[in-house]
Amino acid sequence: xxxxxxxKSAPRQELLQLPGLVAISLxxxxxxxxxxxxxxxxxxxxxxxxxxxxxxAAAAGLLFLLRWAWALALAAVVLLAGFNLWVFxxxxxxxxxxxxxxxxxxxxxxxRTEVRGRLR
Numbered sequence: 001x002x003x004x005x006x007x008k009s010a011p012r013q014e015l016l017q018l019p020g021l022v023a024i025s026l027x028x029x030x031x032x033x034x035x036x037x038x039x040x041x042x043x044x045x046x047x048x049x050x051x052x053x054x055x056x057a058a059a060a061g062l063l064f065l066l067r068w069a070w071a072l073a074l075a076a077v078v079l080l081a082g083f084n085l086w087v088f089x090x091x092x093x094x095x096x097x098x099x100x101x102x103x104x105x106x107x108x109x110x111x112r113t114e115v116r117g118r119l120r
C-alpha cells in the first residue's frame with residue numbers, strides 16, 4: 001500500500017472509530033431539512049433558514065474530523081438543548097424534553113477527550 005493510499009484511509013479509519021460523530025452529522029443534516037421544510041410551511045420564521053447552512057457545514061466538517069466543525073456542532077447541540085428544555089419548561093411539550101435530552105447526550109459525546117483528541 002502506498003503512502004497516499006494510507007493517508008486517505010487513515011481519516012476514514014479514525015471516523016469509523018467514532019460512530020457518534022456520524023450519528024451527530026446525520027442528526028444535523030436532518031435538523032437542517034426540518035428547518036427548511038418548517039420555513040417553507042410557515043411554521044418557523046424566515047430567519048431560521050440561516051441555521052440550515054451552518055448545520056450542514058458542521059455535519060460535513062465533523063465527517064472530516066475538523067476542529068471548527070466540532071466547535072460549531074457543540075454550540076448547536078448546547079443551544080438546541082437549552083432551547084428545547086426551555087420549551088418544555090414553559091409549554092410542557094414532552095417531545096421537546098426528549099429532543100433536549102438527546103442534544104444533551106450529543107453534547108456529552110462531543111466533549112469526550114477521545115473525540116477532541118482525534119480532530120484536526
